Amino acid sequence: MKVRVDGGLCQGHTLCAMAAPDIFALRDEDGHAYAVNEEVPAGKEDLAREAARSCPEQAVVLAH
Amino acid sequence: MSIDEAQTSDEERKKHRISLDRHSPRYRLEFERLSDELHAKCPVAWNETHGGYWFASGNKELFDIARRADVLSNDNDVNGTRRGYRGISIPHVSNPERRTRGGFLEMDPPEQRHYRQALNPYLSPAAVERWKPVIEELTRACLDEVIETGRIDFVDDLANIVPAVFTLAMLGMPLKDWEVYCEPTHASVYTPPDSPDYPRVQELSMRMGMHMMRTIHDIRANPRPGLINELLNAEINGYRPDDTEILGVVMLLIGGGFDTTTALTAHSLEWLSEHPGERERLSRERETLLNSATEEFLRFFTPAQGDGRTISQDCEINGTRFKEGDRLWLSWAMANRDEKVFEDPHHIHLDRTGNRHSSFGLGIHRCIGSNVARATFKIMLTAVLDRMPDYVCDKEGAVHYDTTGVINGMKKLPATFTPGRRLGAGLEETIEKLQRVCDEQRLAEPVTVRKARARLDG
Secondary structure, eight states: OEEEEOTTTOOOOOHHHHHOTTTEEEOTTTOOEEESOSBOOTTOHHHHHHHHHHOTTOOEEEEO | OOHHHHHHHHHHHTOSEEOOOTTSHHHHHTHHHHHHHHHHHOSEEEEOSTTOEEEEOSHHHHHHHHTOTTTEEOOBOTTSSSSOOBTTOSSOOOOGGGOSOOGGGGOOTTHHHHHHHHHHHHHSHHHHHTTHHHHHHHHHHHHHHHTTTTEEEIIIIIITHHHHHHHHHHHTOOGGGHHHHHHHHHHHHHOOTTSTTHHHHHHHHHHHHHHHHHHHHHHHHSOOSSHHHHHHHOOBTTBOOOHHHHHHHHHHHHHHHHHHHHHHHHHHHHHHHHOHHHHHHHHHTHHHHHHHHHHHHHHHHOSBOOEEEEEOSOEEETTEEEOTTOEEEEOHHHHTTOTTTSSSTTSOOTTOOSOOOOTTOSGGGOOTTHHHHHHHHHHHHHHHHHHOTTOEEOTTTOEEOSOOSSBOOEEEOEEEOOOOOOOSOOHHHHHHHHHHHHHHHTTTSOTTTOOSOOOOOO
């Protein structure tokens, strides 16, 4: 599973990093999120899905 | 198009009509039934109250509209030099003493974006993380003031104080001045113009405004780190804001930082008192539950109930035709209760997943203080759970705002608990100590300048 945060949509709500702190990081200066790695670590797919479901802006993009 | 045709077209556009006064007790008392009804019948409706405005309550509908910065404006054109738009309050605040622009929340890009870029490094998660020892110490002192008595008013003794003092710390203002700001900031939200208390609140608000202006001048003359200093030096889209514009921004930060966090904390503590089993579970399982519980309290209580916008160009969204100049209300509160997105929406589930609530707004105006609010709330809540685990709120003494057209807040929340022992100095002494800590460690610098966490020892 691949993951990315759409920078045009992310507004820094931080819910993705709350749901999946190993998959997402937040920029120091504004809290906007990015995926630490493009590839979701094996076994963490559910956390990535939960992050995508929780995002108020629907900015988390998952792909197989 | 003839006038008749235009009228027919307007009738057709506004075919789903409601008459809902958000500033009436009915809106507060029948909130859940009204939400369900609007979601089922007209998730976007024309509300005939307050001069007429669109009312978006459905989650999907609100989601599709709120993020359309290309067709929405937040502008409050107080001097009538642009298009005459009236900002984010519905009804418009027409009191001449309060006719100032509400900072960057009543601006559009690019100015709005410049302000946020300047202030984000003071308010980001990494920036707030540095402050946690200060917030914890303030909370400790507030609880110590009452811990031996077995009685507390969670609003007056805790939830009003911590956000107020901490907000002043981030602004770079003297912490001891918090009382000048606390009462008028809360009271002006819940005191309507026809209240006998209104003149007193107006007076306090005027004093606060003058005090703020003096503080801005002081910081201009003697720079000290913090949000105000940033505003004084920021270049916003090629200009330097004047003192009136800066005052509007600081008032926005204070208004946004105080009453909302107080409202969230009080409501959550009241709910936990009514659900002692859930309270015990939250305390016990806080490692896994505190985040989801916080988001669930945010969703359920939605401290800032909604925001107004003006349609900036004719457009059609999901079948509704909006016209330039139309007013619009984005009901974050009702969107948060839409069963199409939130199962069992009118109940609190501390472990709710997929909780993509809109309590901090959606789109480019997302609450810039959201990370401050979460951190302050969590610290106050867990301190109460640790030190007053058996508190019981007094139902008779709890006072909710009469109306919740703007903020879903509380004025009083008295409670009793088994007395405990003090852990340290009282509030006044603690504030003096924290002032020294702020000054010596320059805590109010942005995270881009200062990354280290506050140290309270020594």
